[in-house]
Amino acid sequence: MGVEFQVTFDSADPGAHAAFWAEALHYALQPPPEGFDSWDAALDAWGVDPEHRNDRSALTDPDGVGPRIFFQKVPEPKAAKNRVHLDLRAAAGVPPEGRSAALEAERDRLVALGAREVNRLEPDVENDLCIVMQDPEGNEFCLD
The missing domain is CATH 3.10.180.10 (2,3-Dihydroxybiphenyl 1,2-Dioxygenase, domain 1)
Incomplete structure (x- = not known):
């Protein structure tokens, strides 16, 4: 049995970063949770402050084959060459x-x-x- 995994990027701007990789990989932004017609509706219901709505983003493979790609906001800029790419x-x-x-x-x-x-x-x-x-x-x- 295989292990399910996702690839995570630290990011200054998760929304824009996810948009680039969605196009690059032919992926899609992860849809909002069941019961919500948009991410804004879900975030409103969960009480997420507007200033934190770009703290994370995720992509999924439309074919359901590739891993989920997750983007999380971090305060520090990228400082060195990636060890994994x-x-x-x-x-x-x-x-x-x-x-x-x-x-x-x-x-x-x-x-x-x-x-x-x-x-x-x-x-x-x-x-x-x-x-x-x-x-x-x-x-x-x-x-x-």
């Missing part, structure tokens, strides 16, 4: 001759959403092309 398999199944174009197209889409390219690791005898990126809050991830 996501690899977005943007060219999985693409033949070698189309791999570069597929990764560059995904890079361009993510840059338009607020990411930035950090490095490009060219293919060699052991490794395929990899584009190292950062999300809008500076968290590293790879396109491969």
Whole structure:
């Protein structure tokens, strides 16, 4: 039996951070709890102060396969390189001759959403092309 898990990001702006990753991963914002037609209605019912309504956000895989992604507000900024990062398999199944174009197209889409390219690791005898990126809050991830 497998262990269920989620991926958690510390964040300065959980709502905006979640919106970026929802687009990047083709995920959806987690719907409000049953009985509520919106998150605002749920937060009102729970008495959450308006200044704390962006303290957290979550994403779910619409296909129900991938892990939940959770964003929690933290006061300190990101200070160092991530020890763990996501690899977005943007060219999985693409033949070698189309791999570069597929990764560059995904890079361009993510840059338009607020990411930035950090490095490009060219293919060699052991490794395929990899584009190292950062999300809008500076968290590293790879396109491969």
